[in-house]
Amino acid sequence: MSDETMRWAPAVPAANHPGGALRRWASGWWSVVHLVLHPLALALHVTALVLLVTGTALVPVLGIGFLLLVPARLLVAAGAHLERYRLAAVLGVHVPASGPCPVTGAWWRQLVLDPRPWRRAGHLALVSTFGVIGAGVVLALAGTGLAALAAPAVSAGLGHAGEYSWPFGIPGTLHAPALLVAAAGVLLLALTPPVARAFTAVEVLTARALLGPGRGEREAVLRRRVETLTETRSRTVDSVEAERRRIERDLHDGPQQRLVSLAMQLGMAKRALDRGGPDAAREFLDAASSSASAAISDMRHVARGIHPPVLTDRGLDAAVSALAAASPVPVDVEVLLPAGGRPSPTAEAIAYFCVSEALTNTAKHARASRAVVQLWHEAAPGAGLLRLRVSDDGVGGAAPAGGSVADGGSGLRGLGDRLAAVDGWLHLDSPPGGPTVLEAAVPWTVGGDR
Incomplete structure (x- = not known):
């Protein structure tokens, strides 16, 4: 089938x-x-x-x-x-x-x-x-x-x-x-x-x-739920706006500069071609070709930051393995997901960016010699949860032990807000001296089934 x-x-x-x-x-x-x-x-x-x-x-x-x-x-x-x-x-x-x-x-x-x-x-x-x-x-x-x-x-x-x-x-x-x-x-x-x-x-x-x-408890739960959704909606809007500004900044600093350089080199090649013939324009055309290749590479990098194609085509296992292969810190990947089943695209994307942010922080700040990424399906009411854990043997100190994600950087805060908006959660445990352990959970079918 x-x-x-x-x-x-x-x-x-x-x-x-x-x-x-x-x-x-x-x-x-x-x-x-x-x-x-x-x-x-x-x-x-x-x-x-x-x-x-x-x-x-x-x-x-x-x-x-x-x-x-x-x-x-x-x-x-x-x-x-x-x-x-x-x-x-x-x-x-x-x-x-x-x-x-x-x-x-x-x-x-x-x-x-x-x-x-x-x-x-x-x-x-x-x-x-x-x-x-x-x-x-x-x-x-x-x-x-x-x-x-x-x-x-x-x-x-x-x-x-x-x-x-x-x-x-x-x-x-x-x-x-x-x-x-x-x-x-x-x-x-x-x-x-x-x-x-x-x-x-x-x-x-x-x-x-x-x-x-009881009825009073259920009403209190519903009130807290409404308050949480109102708060997370506001934070999610802010997170999306920050992501939009990041993409705009990446496009401005990367592909846009490459394309401007490409246009200038093509203009100089045209003038050189008018003055001295093909041989005079060859050097500018070679430089324009290099600028075009660099612009394509930058565009791929920006697109990968929005939603990596490998995640859509081959699933979370392959996408996380690609992240681990590109990390400067050696990473062991353990994926235990149901055979023949995949979480919803929203759940996959959130889990992918959680792993990506965690590995980026490990490479930048942890001074770790090894990291471990674990993903698995956890049985729960409904379709269950997509769970992940990223740990390293670095120096720690990213947040107080048992502290909230709000104590971390803006990337983790954005991920925490995104997870809270879909009834997920993110927890960071990083005492001074290490190890650092980031755990997250997202509903398996959040955002709709495949």
Whole structure:
């Protein structure tokens, strides 16, 4: 399949894809596993709920309840963490943790009025009732189905060669009841995954509502998000303007001067040709040819600084390898990206310029003997992250250890602003004496897929 075919092939929804219904049914057995695990954590959940309710009821009695609320909150938090982990490990559902305590004031106010333990306790109560009921239902369906499938064979093994014993002593022949019982067993087993998915769907919704951030926390996150986007948009505009001025300066200092020199040399060659013939003009034409070659080289250099062609044609691995080959400091390159897959062009470009800026700073300031560039794909919600790390064994001191990118040079600040605008991040760790480590991450599909 060609690249263009892969790029423009429409995505087929899993439900409509051939075999998608069967895969969905088979994945429902993970819901069965999730429900069956409920009784194993029942003791922890019930103990946490009993301590929480009892401690709250005894708070007015000389504050005795506080002695129970502390372990109750710890057990409730442990139960919520266990449920979060189980949802992620078995069902692949990631529920974010809630934020800090929204209640201010004395410690006892936070202990009693903090809504997070009560929301978690509500979820544990649901798990201890609805979840256990769901576990019983799916176990009954699966167990009865397996028993129905095994019943004819067991009956034949017990010597009922001509008859099959129905419940309550109702006689019947072996052949016809065996088919009916086997069909009933298959039907029950076929119904088990969808029923389990229905139970776990309710549980996932309640887990996101009760274990995740509350409404106030979500609104605060959205406000911070708007503030961040407003700030990064302003910095990105400034960064783009600075990049435009850099390109204008490079064109003025490089190709423009070469072209002016070329025009002057061609004018002198023309006048020499009029006065002394071809031999007199040859020297000026040779100089003009050299100026034209230098102008082409300068234009390629400027274009490479805007977007290198090798990045578009051959991808990030080849482009970073070219940077490493051109660096005066020996560079080891380690690229671990999915076979046959590439990040979006925006993600590739940002990662490329991060590596380019880091290697440029290493060559100019680090006095390093070796550098290492690492790029890899990191699993994350959505399509994941494109991660990179550039390290060297130089003298360090580019920024305080653990400091922000704002402490670095204008190039790093521009990259940090560009990354922040697309929900990425950049971190520089360069203590005096070294080593210097620059790490960055950008969403895999930022700016659109290929």
